[in-house]
Structure formats: C-alpha cells, structure tokens
Amino acid sequence: SEVPRPLGVPLAKASLYQPRAGENSWTCLDGSRTIPFSHINDDYCDCADGSDEPGTAACPQGQFHCVNKGHQPVNIPSSQVQDGICDCCDGSDESETVGCPNTCLELGAAAAVQRRNAAELHKRGAERRQEMISRGKQMKAEREARRLELDQRRKEQELLRAEKEQLKQNAEALEAEAIEIFKEQQREVDADTAQAELEPQQMRQEASLTFVRYDTNKDGFVEVTELMVDMNLDRDRNGVVTVEEAKYFLDERERVDLDAFVTLAWPRIKSLQMLAEGLFQPPQPEEVTQQAEVTTEAIQPTPPKLSEEQAELAGDDDIEADEEGEEDQYDDEEPDVGVGEASPDVEDATPPNYDPETQRLIQQANEARNALEEVERSLREIQQEVNEIDEQNNKGYGLTEEWAVHDGQCYNFEDREYVYTLCPFDRASQKSRSGGPETTLGRWDKWSGEPKQYSQQKYTNGAACWNGPNRSAIINISCALEPKVTAVSEPNRCEYYFEFETPAACDSEAYQSESENLHDEL
C-alpha cells in the first residue's frame, strides 16, 4: 500500500497525481488550470478546487487525508493542516517541529477493544431482544385474535341491538299512547302543567340549536368527531378532546340523532357550556368580546369554520392556563366541574301519578329501553377495546414487535433537581425532587430516527413553557442489557433529551454489517 503520492492524497486518488506524460505539468482535478507539477504541495493555492495542495493549508476548501496506519484513516479540512494541533493520529498533518506523537496503534487497539465490547454487547443484547420479539409477537397475535373475537361479538350484538330496538319502539309506542291519554285527562285538572312543560321545551330548543351547531356535516346526526372540535368539552384540560371524552357526552355512542341528543347528550353538555361561558369572562376584555361573538354566532346555525375557530380560541386559553405543572391542579379540580353532578339537576322533575295501566306500559317501555341500553353499552365496550387494539397496532412496536413489551412500562431517571419519567408510547414527564406537581414534557408522537427510524422517539405537546413553546422530548435509543434511562438534558429551553437504553435496540447482525461497511469505506 506504499504507493508514492503527494502528502495528504488518499491511496484511491494516487493515480491522479502523476505529471502529464512527457511534460512536467499537471492539471487541476477540476480541469480549471494546468500548472507545473512542482506546484503541487508548494504551499500556494493554484487550483480553484484546492486539488494542488492536498498536503498544505494553502487552499481554503481543501481536504487532507490522514493515512493513520493501524487505526482508521480520516479526511480533515486543510484549515487544520500545519496549525500546530495534532489532528491525525499518525501526526502527518503537522510538520516535525510540532512533534506530534503517532498514537494510531494505541487508538486502533483501543478502538478494536471497543468494537469487540460493543459487538459482545449487541450479541448478548440481541438474545434478550429475541425474547422481547417473541413476547411482542405473541402479544400481537393475542391482539389479533382478540380483535377477531371482538368483531364477531360486535356482529352478534348489532343483530341483538336491532331486535331490542324494535322491541323498544313497540313498547314506547304503547307507552306514548298511554301517556297521551293520561295527559289529556290531566291537562284540564292541572293548571301548572303548562308552566311545567315550558321548561323542557325551552331546553329542547336550546338543545336543538346546539345540535345544529355541532352537526357540521348536516347529516342529522352529531358524531364523535363533530364534538371533538369543541374545546369546552376537554374535561381533563390537556388541550385535546379525545374520542373518549367526546363519547362520554354522547352517552358512549358513536353518534346520536336529535332526540337522543336532547335527552342524553344535552344534559351533559349544557352544564359544561354554561361553565365555559362563565369561565372565560375577564381578565382580558378583548377575549371576552371574542368569546361573546362566538357565542352569539353559535346560536344561529354555524358554518363549520367558525366552530373550529371557537375550538382554537378555547384551546389557546387552555394552554395559557397550563403553565408549568398547573394542569395537574386542574385535574384535581375536575370533580367540581364534571358533569356527574350537573346531570341530576336537569332530570329532577317528579313524575306524575299515573294510573296502573299506564304505569305498567311505562314500566315495560323502561325495561325495553334498558335492554337496548345494555346491548348498546356492550357494543360501546367492544368498540372501545377495538380502538385500543387498533391504537396499539398503529404505534409501531418496531419491525419485529420488539418494542411492544415497553408499552405500559415506565422508567425513571433522577438528577440533582428532578425525577424524570419515560413511559414509552405514552409520555415523558418531570417532577421536582422537592415535591410539587408532575410536568408533562411530551406525549407519544412518533418514531423520528434518521436514517434509522427506530433509534429515536419523539414526544410532543407537553405542558407549555412560560413565554415559550410547549415542552417536547426526544428519546435517543441505544443498546444495553437492561432497559434504563441513563441521562436527561435540556439543551434547548423546553426541549428535553432522554438517553434510553434497551435490549430492543441491540441488533448483532446490523451492528456487524454496519461496522464492516464503515471499515470498507475507509
């Protein structure tokens, strides 16, 4: 390999540094000029591409090749040649007067040891990873089996629901007729009835208006997704109305028609809406006006765009209130503002004293309703489980499901001030060691490694920083025998970096081929 060539030229380019036959001249590698061969490495930059000075610092854009026999060869910028600092382990970048020691053999040996250790680690880690893969695959199989089972059960329950629905309608028809007759009789007797009926009517009207507002696609149903844009319904104040949250208001259904909305959804929504209107009054008069405008518009049938704006508006307010760990305080307050207490208020009208026959029909209708309700609840439960399974499938537990076992686990790291927690596929958080609430640094977002996707995770949309963005966390993943968070830092304000080690990242084969590639390149 001792091919004679100018200083700083890699072996692969040695043939390019020959004088032109018969002449003592040489052409710059970019072809820009022909110069005397003696001008190569004469400490003056003649070529625009710097190719005439591979071994000096004369050309600003040049590269110097360190052979580094016994270790890895590298290219350094020519700005580091002859600057008095030993950059190449063989000392070839400096003149002899600087006296750079040749440390390549030691470094090479140390690197070899390091490579061996790393290979060993990957090998042993890969065995554990294999266990994780089996477990992950097993979990996936279980999920899929369960999913099929659920689909089957759903079909059964849907048939059952149709049947119960029919029964309910029949029973309700009878009930309605009986009640109508009963009411006819009572109407003259009870003078207060009119008054009493006003309220439900008013409520129905309010509910209808709200229904129209939510039903942005105008299909006569309010769906989960249509509710999810109303930030007033963000009960846990995390800035998002989740499917679960929305469903709560629809009595755990996917969608409701107007009637169901009036009877089931509105009582739950109304109290929150009233609360929201009360909650967002001053401090800032500007916001009040905006809020008022939106509310006025909301009474008329609202185009979809406006309700999105409203959602954003409410969302913004939320984030401002979210400063530091305060969101958790809101969590504690939740029972006070929850719907549970509000619902009984609107259903407290005492039922009239029906005659026995009417009562029997009502009783039957109630039973039919309950039976239907039971089927529907079962369907909801099925759907919920299906959703969970789908969500897990979508998280991406790696190419071979090796990450699945980490979902549901949490790992702590303590430094001088904080305890950091990483719950893979869920969230990253921080808690002061001296107590106080937990601050969310981010919620599971995605795999974000480049170019190796599964080498990094990203958690976003954590608690907002004062005067700054929402917190976020990047998880750098490396191979080790035990899963562990080894370091947490905040190099940018409100951007956290976790170092996470796990056997899931150990891959003996990939490591081998990578280090071989690296070797080949050099």
Add this chain to the structure above:
Amino acid sequence: VDPGNFKTCEQSSFCRRSRKIQGSGSKYALIPGTLNTYADSLTADLVNKENHHQFAFKLEALEGSTFRLQIDEKQPLRPRYRVEHALKGPTQAGRIRVQRETDGEIVITSEKNKAVIHGDPFRIDFFENDVLVVSVNAKNWLYFEHLRQKAQEQTFHPPENENQQEQDAAVETPKAADTIDDPGAWEENFKSHHDSKPYGPEAVALDFSFPAAKVLFGIPEHADSFILKSTSGTDPYRLYNLDVFEYIVDSKMALYGSVPVIYGHGAQRTAGVYWQNAAETWVDIQTSETNVVSSLVNFVSGSQKTPPPAAHFMSESGIVDAFIMLGPKPMDAFKQYAALTGTHELPQLFALAYHQSRWNYNDERDVTSVSAKFDEYNIPMDTMWLDIEHTDGKRYFTWDKFKFPHPLAMIKNLTELGRHLVVIVDPHIKRDNNYFFHRDCTDRGYYVKTREGNDYEGWCWPGAASYPDFFNPVVREYYASQYALDKFQTVTADVMLWNDMNEPSVFNGPEITAPKDLIHFGNWEHRDVHNLYGHMHLMGSFAGLQQRDPNQRPFILTRAHFAGSQRYAAIWTGDNFADWSHLQHSVKMCLTEAVAGFSFCGADVGAFFGNPDTELLERWYQAGAFLPFFRAHAHIDTKRREPWLFPERTRQVIQNAVIKRYSYLPLWYTAFYELELTGEPVIRPLLAHYPLDKEAFGVDSQLLVQDRLLVRPVMQQGVSKVDVYFPAIDDKKNSDWWYDVDTYQRQERSGYVSVPVDDFKIPVWQRGGSIVPKKERQRRASTLMLHDPYTLIICLDRQGKAAGSLYLDDEKSYAYRQGQRIHVNYEFAHDQLVNSFVGKPKYKTLAWIERIVIAGLEKVPSSASITVNGVSQQLEVLQHDNTVVVRKPGVKMDVDFAIKLNFA
C-alpha cells in the same frame, strides 16, 4: 422597556431647574482685578451678579490645541466632587500669551489658537486659526447652584456636623434672592423611591456653541442617529448609566454608558467639548436643521441666519470642568480627545476574532460540544463565553460544581484548540455569610454604604446583594487580588473577563440602579460619582488581570462605561432586541462610541432578546463581521442559535461572514495598534475623512474601517439592492475610487449608487490608493493563524498609487512595548511595491507574503521581479477577475524588498 421606569427631565429636579435658565438667562461676570496669569493658564474670580456668590475660574492651555476650563465655588460649604481616573494621566501643559487685556476683555493665544474672554457678561470665544469654533456661555445659560444650608435649621443634624456649622457661620449668609423654591431641591421622590438629598441643590450647567459647525455628534450612549437631533420640544439627551432592557431605538433615553464628549462639525472646522462630570447629566441640543420652530421664525422674519448648533450640559453636582478641543479636522479632534482620556490598548488578536456566547451554555459537555461543532462545520471561532449560570448561585469567582465540575479540564479542551474562555464577573455580591467574598467585604467594610453608614443592600441576580466600593483603592486592590491564579484556582491565565451589570444594576433601586444618597469612599455621595462606578469596577478588574499575568494583555468586556473606560475594556451595546431597527442601530451606536474613544465596540449578533429569523441572523452576522467587537449572544429564553441549527444555506452565509472577518484580521489588528499609537478611531464615520461633503455628515448606515474600507452592511429585510453613498473628497463632487472587495468592480463617482445584493453579499469597498493586509487561509481560531502568510491587496488610485501599513507581533504579550514588533508601510507607485519599516522590525516571525493582488492597473504585466538584498528573482503574474495577482513573493515580513511589475 417601559420608559415610565425612568425619569424625564421634568421629573428630575435639577434638570428642571437648570433647563429653566434657558428662558431667562443668567448673570455671571468676572470680577475686575482678580485676574492672574501663569505660563500655561489664567485664573480669575467670577460672580453671580444676582446673589453675589463667588466662583474660582481657571482657563488652562494644554498641548495639542486643547483648553481646559474649570469653575468651582470659591469657598464651598463642603468640597465639590472632581472626577478622578477618567483622564489617562496628568494633562500636558501648553503655553499661553496674553495678547491684549482691556476693560472686561482678555485675549490670549496658544500656538495658532486664541481665546477671547469677555468679563461681563461672562463668555469665552475660542478661535482656531482665527475662525471662531466654540463659544462658551454665549447664551448665558451658565447655572451654578452653590452649596447652602437648608432653610429650616431646626432639623436634626448629626453631631459630627457641628464643626462644619461653626465654619458655616463665617460664610456670608445668602441673599434673599438666593432661594431655590423647586419642591425637589432638598428631597425628591420617584415612584416609590425617596432621595434624601442632604446637601440640597448643587447643579452645574453651561452652554457651548459651535459657530463653525453644521452638525453635532457624540455623547454616547443612546440608541439614536449618529447626528444629534434637536431637543427642542423633547427631553434632552440623558447621560446616566442605567440597565435598560429591550431599549427603545430613536430615543434620547439614557443607556448603560455615559461619555460626555460632543463634537461640532462643519465643512471647514471640527471642534469638541469634553464635559468632565460623573453625576447625572442631561444635554440639550440646539441645531438649526431639525428645529422647525426656529426655521419658521427665520422664514417669517426673513432672516437667513440661524443660531449655530449648541449644547447645554446640565449636571446634578460636581464642578464645571470642560475641555475645549479645537480640531481643526475631525480626526484632529478625535485624537485630541484620545490624548486626554486614552485609547484601548492593542488587544490580543483573539479578542478581535469571533466570540460565541449564550446565556447560558448549560454545562461542560455543552461547551466542549459547541466548540467541536464549529470544527465539524469548519467555521472559525475563537472564544466561548460563560454567563452567570456557570457560578455557584451567582457567587462570582465560584463554579457550579454540578454543571461545571472540571473547569480546568474544560478550559484545556478549548485552549488546546487555540481557543479562549471568557467568564462573567459582575459587581453585585451575594449576601451569604458562607461566601468568602461577602464575608471579606462585610468584615473589612468594603461595601458601598447607606446614609446611615450600613452596608447598602440591593436586589440583583443572586437575590440580596451588596456592592463593593471600587472608589476605595484598597477595595480595588482586594478585588484585583482575587484574580490571582492561586486565589481563583478554577481558571487559567487564558481565561478573560466580562463585567456586566456595572451601572450598577439594582433591580429594586430607583431607575433600576443605586440610590443617589449612598455614600462612597471619601464621603462622596453616589450622586456625585454614579457614572464612574462601572469605570472604577473596570480599574479593579484590569489591574487584576494584569497582576495575574503581567505579560498577557487583558481582555475585558464591559457594559457600563465612562470617558476613559476605553483604556480597560471593550463595550457592547447591551440588551438589544431581534428586529431590523436594532441591527441598524448597532452601527449608528458604535460609530458614536468610536469617536468618543470606544473603538472596541459591537452589538450582540442575532440580538439578546427574541428569536431572529434566518435572514435577520444572516445580516446580523454580516454587519457584526465588520464591527470591531464580534460576538453572538442570546438570552436564556431564546431558542438556541448556533449556526448549524439553521438550514444549510444560512449556515453557509454565516460561515462566509465569519471567514471574511478572519481574513481581515491583519487589518483590524493593525488598526488597533495604530489606535494605541495615534488615537485615531478604528471605525469612523464618513465625515472623518470626507469633512467637506455635507451629504455624508448624516450617513450612519455606513462606516469606514480606518480610511481603507467602506462598509455598508445590508440591514433591511428582503432587499435585493442597497443604496450606498460614496463620499465626495471636495465640493465639486469628486470622489475617491472604491473597489468592491469581492469583484474589484470600481465606483468612480460620488453620490448614491444602488448596489445589488444576494444573501451572501456584504457590501464592502476598498479605497483606491490604499493597501490592505489580509490572511486568506482559513483556521479554526485566529491564534492558529500566527505564522500564516499574508496577502496584500493593492487598490490603485487615479494616479496609479497606493499605500498602507501592516502591524504584527506575538499577538498576546506586552513584548511589543519593548520593541518586539513589526510596523511596516507599503507603498506602490510607478509599477513598483516597496516596504519601509517604522523602527527596526524586531519581532521574529515565520510569516511571509503569499500573494499580492493589484486592482486598477491599466495593463497586465507579463511578470514581476522581486529584489531582496540586491538579489532579484522572477515571479509569476496571473490575471484573476479584475485584478493582477503576483504569485508567491515568499518574502518574510521583516525583510526589505521591492517588487517591480514587468510589461512585455
């Protein structure tokens, strides 16, 4: 910032009182028969004809066309403060000759200058070569509040004042007309703060007219235009060192530094006045240009004559101590001021290179990895900075043991790459009994005291803090000794210093600074010395670094400054904000600072507050690369902005700008040596070299580097061209030739030229007739360029000539003062370049001349020959763009040579 946190003139009792005189005028006269003349000066008694109070007047001639005028009370109740340590040393006496002495008029001459002193009303006219350039008290706005007893004598007096009172009885009792009924005369409130003012009113004020001037400039520090604006209808310019964050631009509000020097400039004459007073000072400016009212009056009255530009200095206490500098050219006036207050000494080269700072680099690993990233991206960088978070709880001289457990190893990581570290040391001292510095200061009584004699306690970064009284030489000595390496063991002699918050900043004090009735060494009130506090802090710091390593030139960056602080520190323009107007003001402000002695000036690149977008950041780097102090810095709440965190193109633009800066380091270094040698500012406004061109007076978006480069950074958003003003050398619109330093395209005419710019373009021209030394090899730090070869850029003038100088030495030690230096002039004429050394070139260098670039030749030479010691050798000549390049002369920097171009 909320301007409401700071006083207006109307809210400041003495400003209100002094300014009121502008309505009525005052009546001061010399007392006949009291005149005494000496070889260099004359004295006389001066009287206020309304209250008959008497004053001692002295006029001295100094060497170099400068006069010094002093007025103090003849018999003050207590001594009045005289500024110390602002002048670089004792003044050099000149000689006077009394030419004529008649009733009420004395005419003296000193060399080609003349002063005419009028007795009644008191007034002095200064003539340079028979042209009236400065008139003192021409408006009769002299106002001198003599010390007095408070009217209600029954108020309690501490016992030690009894003696004083007995003496007082001997003094003439004040006349009835001599009362000051301003409610703020004896105590004053601002917001929740009370100023006890035990000594009552003691303001001094005086007006200076500049009859030969068109414009006034000077009195930094203000975020305003280079040319001072009329204060008619606005507050005066204020000089009071204050900690102002996100300061307002185009404002006369006070900032961190106060340099009470002002210049009047007209096409024929430039003159200056240095008002040496360290108390709060307001300056009213009268100029014809922007004063709508007066021009309207003149229009109505048909009078063409507007009153000459004038300045009215109003200070809260002290004496009248004014230096009149008679020019006659702008550079003469700047040098006269430098002769009084000194210059920054030649800095180590690294200090002129690129600095990388942030509040804060989080820990050791952060510092080391940022340094490594600069190498990874091949961007030169010399110095990393650590802000307050590196300390253990803001206890200066200590380190956070968790984030920075191994400071020496971290420093070594930097210095092994040729880099430096700068750490912050602020003057506020944490009140913590476990902190040695606080214990020492408490035990030894080193802190500034309250009126009651207790240690003053304010609030700053560490929480409760006290402030060492740097006016006490013993305190300065103690402070300096703390930097000794056996004391401050966690740094090395390569670690330099950043003195911030030294106005002083006191978060809970009046106007965010110290109360005026605090007591300093010598029993002076803080009121008397406020603007000098930072200066005295710097004296301690500078002495500390010099004692630590007597053979290494200290580098200190300061925020607060006063006249003379330039001898100790560089300055930056403080807590600016990431918008285009703050970028523009960084040039305006540094130009004003430069003519007021502070050539070593810069602004936080990218701005302290806010997050600049990529375009603003790029342009800021480009502008910063052509200001003397070049540091990127950012607030702790901003996003990280190291260059590699931006898209590749932005990174390249930044890399480009930084590399360009490094290539011009030989010019910057030479300019700083010549500043030390001559007092000529390193960066200069156009009028410094183009005094005849009236249109150039107000151009403050451009600067000259010495007289060799003209720089017009791009400082507007989204532009594809900028208007550049090329100044005229005479009143016939003739111009120098200017060569674009990238393309060598030539501008030959004066006036505005629209120049296209892309992202990478920094519009810079080299003057035809100049030679600029450069180093065009890239290194990771400037210290590693020591032995690298030089390139000389020769731009020819209309006569085919050019000249320029180069200075070099070891770039670090004081050996240059023992002659270990090379100062060489290059001259090109008649197709030949020769050098001539100033003194013997005694510094031993390995550096040599790599190439010579000549722009402006009419014909292309076929070759060149170099002659050294009588031996000649042929050199290759290449044509490149619009230039001719002489390849590799190879001659060492300390050798005489001649290079002749040969034409076939």
